[in-house]
Amino acid sequence: MPFALTLTVVLALLAAFQLALVFGAPLGRFAWGGRHRVLPERLRIGSAVSIIIYVLIAVIAWDRVGAVDVFPSPFAEIAMWVIFAYFVLGILMNAISRSKPERCTMVPVTLVLAVLSFLIAMGYGVLAMAI
Numbered sequence: 001m002p003f004a005l006t007l008t009v010v011l012a013l014l015a016a017f018q019l020a021l022v023f024g025a026p027l028g029r030f031a032w033g034g035r036h037r038v039l040p041e042r043l044r045i046g047s048a049v050s051i052i053i054y055v056l057i058a059v060i061a062w063d064r065v066g067a068v069d070v071f072p073s074p075f076a077e078i079a080m081w082v083i084f085a086y087f088v089l090g091i092l093m094n095a096i097s098r099s100k101p102e103r104c105t106m107v108p109v110t111l112v113l114a115v116l117s118f119l120i121a122m123g124y125g126v127l128a129m130a131i
Contacts, residue, residue, distance in 0.1 A: 003125045004061040007116040010109065011054040018047040018054075030106065034099020057083055061120050066127035080121035087114035 021027060022044045028036040032043045039047065060083065062068045063076040071079070087110055094106040119125065 001065050001067060001125045001127065003116050003119045004058075004065045004067065007061050007113065007120065008058045010113055010116070011058050014109070015051045015054045018050045021047040022051075029099050029101045031102060033097055034102045061117070064120050064123075065125045077121070080117060084114060084117040084121050087117050090114070 017027065017030070021031060021039050024038050024044075026037045028034065028039045028043075032039060032046065036043065059068065059070055060076055060079045063070045064080045070076075090110040091107060091114060094102060094110055097103050097106070
């Protein structure tokens with residue numbers, strides 16, 4: 001369960017960052033390719049969608065470790081592997097960003113998320129079921 005908790009905390013911090021972008025914070029150099037200081041409307045919508053995705057990822061992680069029962073067991077197990085692949089792709093996408101602040105910030109963050117997702121997908125931190 002500590003991996004799901006850590007994943008959730010990192011996602012919550014990212015959600016707060018994305019929310020700041022949605023409301024026009026001048027932090028665009030850290031996201032979406034770093035081309036805009038303040039994100040245009042279409043990228044703000046993307047940031048809002050990202051927050052929803054982060055919530056879904058956290059729920060799937062908590063389901064996978066057995067702390068909640070939202071999805072059928074096979075779904076949560078498979079979904080965590082898809083999430084792991086998503087974060088591995090995120091590492092690559094952030095690594096090729098033209099924005100140095102985005103590369104320096106988001107590559108390590110996404111790497112942490114990928115490692116945590118891998119551990120959760122592997123079943124580490126899964127609560128033991130009572131018989």
